[in-house]
Amino acid sequence: MYEPLLRHIRNYIRLDASEEAVLQGYLQTAVIGKKEHLLKEGQVCNASYFVAEGCLRQYYRKDNGTEQTIQFAIENWWMSDYISLEQQKPSAFCMQAVEQSTLVYIPYSAQAALFEALPAMERYFRLVLQRAYMAALTRIQYIFTFTGEERYHHFQQSFPGFVQRIPQYMLASYLGFTPEFLSKIRAKR
Amino acid sequence: MYEPLLRHIRNYIRLDASEEAVLQGYLQTAVIGKKEHLLKEGQVCNASYFVAEGCLRQYYRKDNGTEQTIQFAIENWWMSDYISLEQQKPSAFCMQAVEQSTLVYIPYSAQAALFEALPAMERYFRLVLQRAYMAALTRIQYIFTFTGEERYHHFQQSFPGFVQRIPQYMLASYLGFTPEFLSKIRAKR
DNA sequence: CAATTTTCTTAAACTTGTTTAAGAAAATAC
């Protein structure tokens, strides 16, 4: 169950077998069903989640009532609302399973002790966050550089197969347009 | 010269006086004039820069020749292309001083040794990157939730005075629209 | 301070994507 995460960590830092055992002492696992929530707006986020299998999304509700997806997390991605987590304040976001998902997570209550016990994990998360940050900037770049249609085709090429896993309205909002417009794009082909 | 950075670090971790002295051994400072570049597209990024005074921006050139600003860094912000830095590959971005700026920076050549000498700095950068990542996600949220005009007014309220420090075409591209449209917005008042 | 370059403004025609509303197709629940 922990193996996907351990494999991911090994790409960034070296932990010996005893350290990996210590790490597992601070982790929890969970299987969450489709459409179940890990976090609802107004709640305090109390863990960082690693997707071992499945898919999560982070979204919020706009004034007009529609849901705006701001991120997906597929296999080997971490997801959390780090602002809410770090400051223990209510989140503006929701986190939901797009499909049944297997998660490994660090409860907020265990986080500080984990970093004390295994300082190398600070580096791991520094590098994970560096990547996530750069991915977010790249996304901003795409939003400003390409039209909605171009972003859709690019997404489809970058994550072939993934488009089939999620409802189109979620993808449309992630790409920054309406489901109606996505239908229009698809009708062209 | 190092004081603004040391003050910033003290918000996140504790370093004693001797550790702060060690830290300074890995840092460099520079004063850079308006419009000078720290990085041009195609070059490998070779440092992370902390703005002690002044303002930097990160941008790239779109196909149509216009410059798209993706980030500003004002006092107490770090800026780098972490992808280019970490992988030592050519950057897609440019980094430029918007006004004369005083910088403290970590040369890539010193980075690994700094983290070995002061592991607490791993935590500092983990937290700095966490914030930067969340700021980028919040920005994506704003882009999708508000119209250009709303984003302009919101930016003006969030950073009063800053709007006066930068050319309008830079702000327009940061906010995701043309300078002509910004003129239109301003004409309304 | 005169000359040059950079930045800002205005306006009309145009493009991209939204809104509204209705029906069709899939998926899920009972």
Place this chain on the structure above:
DNA sequence: GTATTTTCTTAAACAAGTTTAAGAAAATTG
């Protein structure tokens, strides 16, 4: 396996923001 809910499609009128082009105002340079 029928009923219900969820998701997807179509189309027309509309809104937000772009493009093009020209001139005006500021800032910078010599």
